[in-house]
Amino acid sequence: MAIARVALDVPVPMTFDYRDGGLGLVSGALVVVPFGRRRQVGVVLELAQQPLVERARLRDVERVLPVEPLPAEALALIQFCSDYYHHPIGQVALSALPTALRRSAFAGVRGEVGYVLTPAAAGLEQRTPARASVMQALLAAMRGGAVLGAAEARRISPRAPGVLREWQEQGWVEERQGEVSSPPATMQPGPPLTDEQRAAVERIGAGFGSFAPVLLDGITGSGKTEVYFHLIAHALARTEQVLLMVPEINLTPQLEARFRSRFPGVRLAAMHSGLAEAGRCQRWLEARSGAAQVVIGTRLSVFTPMPRLGLVIVDEEHDASYKQQDGVRYSARDLAVFLAQQRRIPVVLGSATPSIESYHNARSGRFVHLHLRSRPAASRPDIRVVDVRDVPPQHGLSGAVVDALDARLRRGEQSLVFLNRRGYAPSLTCSACGWSAECSRCSARLVWHLREAALRCHYCGHEEAMPAACPACGNQDLRGLGQGTQRLEQTLAARFPGARVLRIDRDTTRRKHAWRAMREQIVGDGADILVGTQMLAKGHDFPKLTLVAIVNPDNALYSADFRAAERLFQQLMQVAGRAGRADRAGEVLLQTRFPAHPVYEALQRQDYSGFADALLAERKSAGFPPFVYQAVLRAESVSPSSVTTFLEAAARVGAGHADGVTLYDPVPAAVERVAGHFRAQLLVQAPGRAALQRFLRAWLPLLAEGKPARVRWAIDVDPLDL
Ligand code: ADP
Ligand code: ZN
Ligand code: ZN
Numbered sequence: 001m002a003i004a005r006v007a008l009d010v011p012v013p014m015t016f017d018y019r020d021g022g023l024g025l026v027s028g029a030l031v032v033v034p035f036g037r038r039r040q041v042g043v044v045l046e047l048a049q050q051p052l053v054e055r056a057r058l059r060d061v062e063r064v065l066p067v068e069p070l071p072a073e074a075l076a077l078i079q080f081c082s083d084y085y086h087h088p089i090g091q092v093a094l095s096a097l098p099t100a101l102r103r104s105a106f107a108g109v110r111g112e113v114g115y116v117l118t119p120a121a122a123g124l125e126q127r128t129p130a131r132a133s134v135m136q137a138l139l140a141a142m143r144g145g146a147v148l149g150a151a152e153a154r155r156i157s158p159r160a161p162g163v164l165r166e167w168q169e170q171g172w173v174e175e176r177q178g179e180v181s182s183p184p185a186t187m188q189p190g191p192p193l194t195d196e197q198r199a200a201v202e203r204i205g206a207g208f209g210s211f212a213p214v215l216l217d218g219i220t221g222s223g224k225t226e227v228y229f230h231l232i233a234h235a236l237a238r239t240e241q242v243l244l245m246v247p248e249i250n251l252t253p254q255l256e257a258r259f260r261s262r263f264p265g266v267r268l269a270a271m272h273s274g275l276a277e278a279g280r281c282q283r284w285l286e287a288r289s290g291a292a293q294v295v296i297g298t299r300l301s302v303f304t305p306m307p308r309l310g311l312v313i314v315d316e317e318h319d320a321s322y323k324q325q326d327g328v329r330y331s332a333r334d335l336a337v338f339l340a341q342q343r344r345i346p347v348v349l350g351s352a353t354p355s356i357e358s359y360h361n362a363r364s365g366r367f368v369h370l371h372l373r374s375r376p377a378a379s380r381p382d383i384r385v386v387d388v389r390d391v392p393p394q395h396g397l398s399g400a401v402v403d404a405l406d407a408r409l410r411r412g413e414q415s416l417v418f419l420n421r422r423g424y425a426p427s428l429t430c431s432a433c434g435w436s437a438e439c440s441r442c443s444a445r446l447v448w449h450l451r452e453a454a455l456r457c458h459y460c461g462h463e464e465a466m467p468a469a470c471p472a473c474g475n476q477d478l479r480g481l482g483q484g485t486q487r488l489e490q491t492l493a494a495r496f497p498g499a500r501v502l503r504i505d506r507d508t509t510r511r512k513h514a515w516r517a518m519r520e521q522i523v524g525d526g527a528d529i530l531v532g533t534q535m536l537a538k539g540h541d542f543p544k545l546t547l548v549a550i551v552n553p554d555n556a557l558y559s560a561d562f563r564a565a566e567r568l569f570q571q572l573m574q575v576a577g578r579a580g581r582a583d584r585a586g587e588v589l590l591q592t593r594f595p596a597h598p599v600y601e602a603l604q605r606q607d608y609s610g611f612a613d614a615l616l617a618e619r620k621s622a623g624f625p626p627f628v629y630q631a632v633l634r635a636e637s638v639s640p641s642s643v644t645t646f647l648e649a650a651a652r653v654g655a656g657h658a659d660g661v662t663l664y665d666p667v668p669a670a671v672e673r674v675a676g677h678f679r680a681q682l683l684v685q686a687p688g689r690a691a692l693q694r695f696l697r698a699w700l701p702l703l704a705e706g707k708p709a710r711v712r713w714a715i716d717v718d719p720l721d722l
Pocket of ligand 1: 191192193194197218219220221222223224225226227376377
């Protein structure tokens with residue numbers, strides 16, 4: 001009898017053997033097995049003849065979940081991810097599945113009703129006016145005899161069920177049980193492509209059917225999305241599926257709507273973290289069956305099995321949200337490249353400010369490097385530095401910024417004031433004794449939130465009431481130092497009494513749909529001055545916005561992280577890109593005490609390439625990534641000495657295997673204590689990927705031995721934060 005080698009969600013790097021129980025298992029099957037005294041869902045990775053444990057101890061697989069098994073390529077991606085990031089295979093496999101499929105009680109999804117057009121509907125599409133967009137979209141979705149599922153119909157519009165019912169009564173539509181199917185794909189015409197766009201589409205299009213990694217290096221507003229759309233049309237015409245990955249914050253209903261209006265009827269599965277369990281599962285199954293023609297998703301969507309995958313696009317590829325920061329610490333961008341290589345298909349990494357890693361890959365010829373240097377629909381913004389060394393800003397605003405805001409108000413245009421710090425003031429101190437409010441559980445200051453009259457820790461979420469007097473000396477004169485978005489909002493409201501000021505940060509957008517309402521307010525001309533954090537920096541198109549004021553970017557210049565300059569440039573370039581997107585020229589003002597800093601100089605020239613080249617040269621001579629390869633062993637515990645003991649022992653054990661690999665001394669994490677846990681880390685560096693991997697394979701299995709009880713550790717390969 002065959003033995004099933006099953007991956008389970010257990011924190012040990014191994015699989016578990018079960019008898020197949022006469023179920024006729026295949027690899028990739030999702031099965032329910034007894035584990036200890038519980039039941040668990042597992043993934044059959046392979047079938048074997050000989051068990052790795054005594055036969056007498058083997059138990060039977062209980063049942064197979066009623067879903068198609070994972071295809072071999074999906075298993076290979078899981079295996080690669082587990083090997084490369086050194087994370088237990090079972091945890092990788094199970095975290096790649098939608099939650100609904102991880103439940104042992106999963107009973108399958110009910111076959112949904114489908115709809116098809118009847119012969120009586122002939123000519124209906126021509127008779128339906130173009131402005132009846134819901135009807136047009138539904139008709140397109142049933143073109144060529146395609147069966148439209150009820151769930152997809154509801155995604156097209158909440159009004160769809162009503163329209164379909166009416167058509168059923170007219171005899172134009174009938175219900176059809178069983179599989180849904182896809183219509184022939186057509187793209188609605190967009191603007192004529194610029195020469196650069198057309199060249200990019202042609203160049204990437206020539207690589208279809210083979211592994212062809214491309215860096216699409218195009219300034220904000222250069223029409224990268226338009227290029228993606230043409231490539232998607234190309235893939236759909238080849239009846240291939242497309243995976244379009246976007247950062248979490250960019251996966252908005254607007255992107256979905258923009259896609260649907262260009263590709264009416266095309267089956268789209270949008271996958272983001274806000275989806276309910278059942279919705280995510282259904283979309284995953286649609287992708288798995290091939291019914292979903294396009295998947296738009298965040299980080300986790302890289303694991304979606306797609307049998308006819310023909311193209312992968314990673315938009316804003318530099319975005320840090322592609323790297324998972326706990327559990328399996330994978331980079332979805334890097335996995336996307338692996339995926340494309342495995343499936344022999346093109347992968348397009350798009351950005352206005354590519355990560356230095358991808359930029360290096362493009363420079364060195366590993367990726368094809370394509371440029372979009374012009375903005376077809378707007379001119380480039382004018383970026384100017386405001387030197388605030390001699391005349392310090394009042395309440396954070398320099399005279400130049402105040403004048404520019406004033407001019408916009410008079411012209412009825414919108415402005416954006418960017419400050420990447422939420423709350424009222426980043427710290428609260430006593431004017432008499434120097435006390436300052438700190439989190440009792442973290443090595444961090446508490447942030448004063450004025451409206452809530454609270455002090456909040458931005459690391460652990462701890463919150464306490466704003467004290468009436470200094471807890472140390474009783475003095476009632478407590479002062480907020482520095483400025484957050486709440487304070488800036490207050491300052492602006494006082495300075496411009498007639499203006500409608502709208503604050504957009506994580507605090508004001510926490511409620512569901514809050515951000516959507518705010519967006520409508522902005523686009524619908526219901527706000528004059530936007531105050532916001534990096535939430536506002538990304539991918540949004542605000543047609544009336546003509547001024548961006550960046551009021552306090554200098555803090556980032558002091559960071560010890562070698563990636564700080566890269567991040568700052570990326571972030572500022574992204575915010576700057578919000579100005580003047582439509583037919584109005586944009587202006588960007590940057591208040592700084594370091595007007596000659598290379599980051600700001602490059603920013604004024606809007607010369608990311610020059611800046612990236614300089615960074616690369618610097619990193620090369622300093623021996624930083626991408627010229628070396630890193631991994632960080634992170635450890636934490638309530639006991640600081642246990643963390644030290646663990647990391648020192650790890651360093652000693654590692655020294656015996658080093659062989660060209662450098663182990664640095666353990667150091668405390670940037671924020672040493674979070675929620676009562678002390679955190680420290682050990683950096684490992686190697687001249688090549690292979691050497692690093694060899695070392696980790698030898699070293700990590702030795703760490704469990706003699707580990708102090710309360711220490712938790714994790715390995716982070718290719719870390720983004722040190
Ligand atoms: P990106 O993704 O590079 O920031 P988008 O694709 O969102 O840029 O395009 C920015 C704006 O330019 C959009 O309003 C888009 O409709 C418009 N646009 C894109 N390509 C063209 C073109 N070839 N001609 C005219 N307008 C275009
Ligand atoms: Zn005091
Ligand atoms: Zn805290």
